[in-house]
Amino acid sequence: MQSFLFAGRDGRGAARLLSMLMACCCLVLSSALLLVALATPAHAAVLSLDAPHSTGDGKPFVVTVTADAPGDVVLDWRGQAVTVPMAADGTRTGWTGQAILAVPLDAKPGTETLRARVAGQPKAVSAQTGVTRAIAVVRAAYPEQRLTVEGKYVNPDKAALDRHEAERVRVKAALALRTPERLWALPMERPVAGDVSSLFGLRRVFNGEPRAPHRGLDLRGEAGEPVTACASGRVVLAEKHYFAGNSVYIDHGMGVVSMYFHLSAMDVAPGQTVARGQAIGRVGSTGRVTGPHLHFGMAVLGDMVDPQVLLENAPANTGATTRE
Ligand SMILES: [Zn+2]
Incomplete structure (x- = not known):
């Protein structure tokens, strides 16, 4: 029986058609194999x-x-x-x-x-x-702390709030950085030698009014004492803020940003590259404080976290006094 596919009138015509058809099939098949090969990496890492x-x-x-x-x-x-x-x-x-x-x-x-x-x-x-x-x-356990500060820092006036809002926008942009290079190394270096005077996460009550928890680690230091970078990085902000006073923010890459508040002097400028242990400013009492100390903060992917966990020789918490 002659297939209707092979419309030729003799056997040779049918054989020619058959071989052409097979050649086409081979081409389609090999193209398909090539596509599979292109779509599958040589070796996906385990x-x-x-x-x-x-x-x-x-x-x-x-x-x-x-x-x-x-x-x-x-x-x-x-x-x-x-x-x-x-x-x-x-x-x-x-x-x-x-x-x-x-x-x-x-x-x-x-x-x-x-x-x-x-x-x-x-x-x-x-x-x-x-x-x-x-x-x-x-849930990590965080204690409560009661503080007394100047009234203007507990209930700031409109001008102060507007100023704080403008600063927040700039800080948010700094914390949104996702520099792909890893500039940090562990453990990080303590920015000043002093002990902890106020822990991260403290539930704070200012002049009897509850406020946001403490989002940094306060370290004791004498006014004028050098403050050093906890890890290598690039300065993103160095400016005076309402609550934080003179503040330096350093981007360490991969969403890790450290910050140093209440400085009496800032010795770096935005864009500047700093090395681990390099002096970036001096301990002071600018902004909302009860005395000279360093407020050391750390952000990971935009969230404020406890920097103590990442420091070498995690400083002792001598509790007691407070700083903000
Ligand atoms: Zn503080």
Whole structure:
């Protein structure tokens, strides 16, 4: 029986048609194989994550990622994506990188999911392209503190509030920086040698009125004593603010920004690169304070966190007095 496909009148015509058809099929098939090859990377890195199983609100933690192939890794954390620069690991056959992450003060207890994926891969993580880790969020314990300061700092007038609002916009822009390079190193250096006079997270009551919790670490220091950068970075702000007084903000990359408040002098300018341990200003009592000290702050992906966790020789808390 002659197929209607082979319309030729003899067997040779049918054979010619058949061979043409087969050639076409081969072309289509090989094109399909080429597309599959293009769509599949030669070797998608296999990732592993080292992160804590739980974290307290406002407490930063370190995540270490390792991969068996080179290339950037992206961490998805609470709606933000952090690119982790990876470097060859001298001790093993692999690549490794670190990031600092946190949940903000007063974050709801529950579970957050941390995802690590090869840069360029979609968020939906498969075993081939990434890993996930569930991190429990628990409430850290923060004490309450009562302070007495000048009345204008508890109930500022409209001009002061307008000024504060304008400053907040500039600070927000500084904290929104996501410089891809990692300029920080752990542990970070204490910016002054003094002990802690006021902890991060204190629930504060000013002149009897509850106000926002303390979002930094107060360190004792003599007026005029040098204040040094906790890690390498780039100065993003160096200006006088209403509450914080003379303030220096340093961007350390990957969403990590440190800040130094109430300075009597600022010795750096925006755009300037600073090294870990470099003097950036002097201890003072500008802004809303009860005496000279350094208010040392740290932001991770825009949230204020407790810097004490990241410091070498975490300073002793001698409690008692207070500063703001
Ligand atoms: Zn303070």
